[in-house]
Amino acid sequence: MTTDTLPKAASRQVQIGGRTVTITGIAKGAGMIRPDMATMLGFVATDAAIAPTALQALVREAADASFNRITVDGDTSTNDSFVLMSSQRADHARIESLQSAEGRALRDAVVALSVQLAQAIVRDGEGATKFITVRVEGGRDEAECRRAAYAVAHSPLVKTAFFASDPNLGRILAAVGYAGIADLDQSLIDLHLDDVHVAQRGGRHADYREERGQRVMKQAEITVRVHLHRGTAATEVWTCDLSHDYVSINADYRS
Numbered sequence: 001m002t003t004d005t006l007p008k009a010a011s012r013q014v015q016i017g018g019r020t021v022t023i024t025g026i027a028k029g030a031g032m033i034r035p036d037m038a039t040m041l042g043f044v045a046t047d048a049a050i051a052p053t054a055l056q057a058l059v060r061e062a063a064d065a066s067f068n069r070i071t072v073d074g075d076t077s078t079n080d081s082f083v084l085m086s087s088q089r090a091d092h093a094r095i096e097s098l099q100s101a102e103g104r105a106l107r108d109a110v111v112a113l114s115v116q117l118a119q120a121i122v123r124d125g126e127g128a129t130k131f132i133t134v135r136v137e138g139g140r141d142e143a144e145c146r147r148a149a150y151a152v153a154h155s156p157l158v159k160t161a162f163f164a165s166d167p168n169l170g171r172i173l174a175a176v177g178y179a180g181i182a183d184l185d186q187s188l189i190d191l192h193l194d195d196v197h198v199a200q201r202g203g204r205h206a207d208y209r210e211e212r213g214q215r216v217m218k219q220a221e222i223t224v225r226v227h228l229h230r231g232t233a234a235t236e237v238w239t240c241d242l243s244h245d246y247v248s249i250n251a252d253y254r255s
Contacts, residue, residue, distance in 0.1 A: 002039075003249055004030045008120040014109040016102045017092030021048045023109050027117040031126035031250065033072035034154070042067055042082040042117055047089040048106050051096045058098060058107055059084035066114035069237045072125035073246065074154035084110065122238045127245030130162055131221045135236040136176075138228040144181045145235040148226060151179035159242035162222065167213030169198055176226055188229040194222060 001007070011024040025044035032039040050058070063082045088094075095103045123131050134152045139145035152158055152175040161168040169191065177186060191199035193216040198208045216222055 001028065002030070003126050004028060005124055008117055008124065010113050010116045010120075012109055012113055014105055016048060016090070016095070016105055019090050019092040021046060021090045021092070021106065021109075023048075023106075023113050025113050025117050027121055029072075029121040030124050031072055031246075032075045032077045033070060033121060033125065034074050034076060034150075035068040035070075036076055038075075038080045039077040040067060040070075040080045040082075040121060042114070044082075044084045044110060044114060044117075045087070046085075046106075046110070047087045049088045049090050049092055049094040050086055050103075050106065051094060054095055054098055054103060055084060055086055058110055061098070061107065062111050062114040065111045066118035067121075069235075070118050070122050071150065071153050071237065071239045072122060072128070073242070074150075082114075119238055122240050125240040125246075126249045127243040127247070128240035129243055130219070130241040132162060132239050132241065133221075133223040133236055134226075134239060135223060135234065136226045136228065137234040138230055139181075139233040139235075140231040142233045142235050144179075144230075145228070145233050146237070147181060148176045148179040148228065149235060149237045151175040152224060152226070153237050153239035156242055159239070162217060162241040163243045165214055165217040167193065167198070167210055167217050169204070169213070172224060172226075173199060173202075176228075181228075184228070185230075190227040190229070192223075192225040192227075193217065194219070 008027040013022050023046040027042040029040035098107050134149045136145040136149045155175040157171045187202040189202050196212045197205045
C-alpha cells in the first residue's frame, strides 16, 4: 500500500432486468495523484451481462466522472490504471447499449461506486486533513471550467491556506485568473465558500466578514464554488489540503 493509510474498497447492488447485479471495486493511491499517469490503481468488477463495446464506453465514462477529477498534489508517476471487468454471470438480458434503461441503471451504479473510490483516494491523501470540492460554474464549455478548477486544486498556496484555515481569497481568485482561459473577465467572477458569498463580480462581497470565511475553512469538508458568468457549463474536481505531514512523508519516503 506504500503511503496509503487504509485499504479502499466499496460494493453495491442494483436491480437490472429483475435480477440483482453486484459491483465491487478496490483502489490504491495517496500521493502523486492527478489525472495523466498518476500512481493510482482502480479495479471494478461486476457480474452484469454487458456487450464489450458498451463496457468500453462505460469504463471511459466512469473514469471521466471519477478518477479523472481528483488531485492530491498535482504530481504524476508512470503506472496509473482503471480497469472495469465483467464476468457476464448475471442472469439478465445482455446490455447492448448504455442508452437503454438497463444500461443507464448499470452506468449510474458503476459511476457512483467509482466516485466513491476516487474520493477515498483524496480523503487518504498524504498528510491530508481536509476534503475539498472545487466547483466551477458559468463557463463557456466544460474544458475551461476544468482548467479553472484544477488551477485552484493544484495551487500550493491555495492548499496551504486551506490547511491553515486561512480564508485567503486572493489566492483562489489568482488561480482562476492564471488558469489560461482566453478573454476571462475577472470583474464577473463570483466566489463562494460553502454557503458564504465571499467575492462578487471580482471583488469582496459587501456583506462578507472574514470570520465567516474562517468558519468554513476550519471544516473537514469544504466546497469552493466559482462562477465565471460566461455560459452554462460546469464541472467539479476533488482535492485536499497541503500539510506539514505531506512534506515529511515525501522527505522520508523512498520508492
